[in-house]
Amino acid sequence: MSKLKLATVWLDGCSGCHMSFLDMDERLIELAEFVDVVYSPLVDTKEFPDEVDIALVEGAVASVDDEKKIRKIRAHSKMLVAMGDCAVTGNVPSMRNPIGPEAILDRAFIENATAQPQIPCVVVPKLLNVVRPIHEFVKVDVFLPGCPPSAETFHTALTALVNGGPLDIAALTRFGA
Amino acid sequence: MSNGDDVKTLIIDDQEVSARRGQTILEVARENGINIPTLCHLEGLSSVGACRLCLVEIKGSNKLLPACIATVFESMEVSTDTERLRKHRRTILELLFAERNHICSVCVSNGHCELQTLAQEQGLTHIRLPYRNPNLPVDASHERFTVDHNRCILCTRCVRVCAEIEGAHVWDVMGRGINCMVITDLHEEWGSSTCTRCGKCVQVCPTGALFDKGKIGSEHPKYPDFLPYLNLMREAR
Numbered sequence: 001m002s003k004l005k006l007a008t009v010w011l012d013g014c015s016g017c018h019m020s021f022l023d024m025d026e027r028l029i030e031l032a033e034f035v036d037v038v039y040s041p042l043v044d045t046k047e048f049p050d051e052v053d054i055a056l057v058e059g060a061v062a063s064v065d066d067e068k069k070i071r072k073i074r075a076h077s078k079m080l081v082a083m084g085d086c087a088v089t090g091n092v093p094s095m096r097n098p099i100g101p102e103a104i105l106d107r108a109f110i111e112n113a114t115a116q117p118q119i120p121c122v123v124v125p126k127l128l129n130v131v132r133p134i135h136e137f138v139k140v141d142v143f144l145p146g147c148p149p150s151a152e153t154f155h156t157a158l159t160a161l162v163n164g165g166p167l168d169i170a171a172l173t174r175f176g177a
Numbered sequence: 178m179s180n181g182d183d184v185k186t187l188i189i190d191d192q193e194v195s196a197r198r199g200q201t202i203l204e205v206a207r208e209n210g211i212n213i214p215t216l217c218h219l220e221g222l223s224s225v226g227a228c229r230l231c232l233v234e235i236k237g238s239n240k241l242l243p244a245c246i247a248t249v250f251e252s253m254e255v256s257t258d259t260e261r262l263r264k265h266r267r268t269i270l271e272l273l274f275a276e277r278n279h280i281c282s283v284c285v286s287n288g289h290c291e292l293q294t295l296a297q298e299q300g301l302t303h304i305r306l307p308y309r310n311p312n313l314p315v316d317a318s319h320e321r322f323t324v325d326h327n328r329c330i331l332c333t334r335c336v337r338v339c340a341e342i343e344g345a346h347v348w349d350v351m352g353r354g355i356n357c358m359v360i361t362d363l364h365e366e367w368g369s370s371t372c373t374r375c376g377k378c379v380q381v382c383p384t385g386a387l388f389d390k391g392k393i394g395s396e397h398p399k400y401p402d403f404l405p406y407l408n409l410m411r412e413a414r
Contacts, residue, residue: 050356088303095280098312130310135303143302147282174297176281176288 004053004162007039008083009073011066012131013059017084018042018149021056031155052077054161060079060086060093061100065125074138079161080095082140085147086135086177091111092147094131101127144169146177153177189255201256202244203231213257214295215265217332218245219381221404222341228332230266230295233257241265267299275306276355278312278327280383285325286385288328289398292330293384313358318368319391322379324359329386331357334401335378340408347372 018041024031038052039045044120048069055077061067074080085091096104105127110117134140144157153173160167184302185196189206196205201224206213217228226243233244236254244257254264273279273292281287313326333350336359340346349371351360361370379387389395 006184068226071385083305089280090272090308091280094308094310095278095283097308098278132308133303135305136225136307139301168299170297171301174281175293176284 003036005038006035007052008056011059012062013086017058020148056083063125081142146173187253196249222337284385285388291383318366328384334381
């Protein structure tokens with residue numbers, strides 16, 4: 001059996017979900033017998049591949065770039081997993097929603113800047129007015145809440161997804177877990 | 178109890194149970210170890226049937242009844258855990274999560290929250306409705322407690338405990354529909370209100386809406402179980 005192609009993606013999140021993923025420790029070696037990591041912040045591939053079997057997406061959709069990425073990921077992935085509370089609910093990044101991006105940018109780059117206060121407008125992508133969970137943009141197949149989901153949760157869930165076995169998410173994790 | 182009229186026999190989830198006249202479906206179910214999820218209900222306070230999580234099906238009726246206020250009658254057949262009810266309960270919880278800003282990961286009640294626990298029990302893994310993200314105030318003017326309206330689900334437990342148990346009636350509800358919020362006195366700051374600083378409202382609050390300033394992080398369990406004992410002791414006097 002050929003290995004499944006696994007991608008992990010980092011949108012607007014803190015990378016804590018990826019850290020927790022790595023916390024699977026030696027179980028990662030066991031997992032590597034079944035999957036190839038074809039795209040990830042942890043590997044060097046620059047472009048999202050054309051065909052991915054399982055895409056784990058950390059982070060909410062907060063910028064025009066995130067939105068473009070999540071649509072591309074969906075188009076090229078058989079199974080899309082919302083990994084962690086930011087991807088599932090918006091979580092901490094969405095705390096700016098009641099205030100709006102202008103006030104946030106002002107605070108960070110003008111009010112609190114000591115040298116050359118200016119709002120960055122080149123290279124960095126434009127922020128969306130509101131931060132949204134990924135299922136408000138594309139269809140999500142599996143939701144894995146938790147901040148972050150524990151290594152235990154990752155291991156149980158990924159084992160089930162790789163083997164096509166039954167998976168009771170609510171028994172494993174919850175919002176804020 | 179020998180008077181036949183005072184004892185009702187009914188069926189809850191295929192289990193034959195007996196009850197006293199005037200008892201609610203919820204009381205009888207819990208006496209018999211049958212769990213019905215609740216949120217606004219709290220033992221020791223009056224019931225208001227507001228959250229609708231405890232809705233149950235009664236055979237022969239299309240109407241769903243809130244188990245916390247609906248009383249038993251002879252030969253009634255109650256179902257507490259049908260697919261229809263589970264669907265409604267999930268939707269109710271999703272509406273609560275979407276209505277205000279419930280950011281569990283950074284909430285003082287993370288791990289001790291009734292809303293969070295219910296979401297997990299009811300198998301919620303995400304919210305299908307778009308989040309409203311309203312801009313809501315936090316009142317930290319009180320020397321001991323804080324009210325964070327972002328986490329309030331308007332269960333009115335605080336209003337009831339303050340009026341019925343403490344007898345102060347500092348908490349009440351202002352506005353209607355989406356503009357509804359709990360207030361102290363006539364919408365004055367909690368710190369300068371007529372609050373007696375007893376802290377009962379904090380203990381009965383099911384979420385992180387009311388919390389004790391002295392507790393930091395997520396180590397903020399609440400102990401609402403003092404209420405039935407307090408009532409018992411008062412009755413005994």
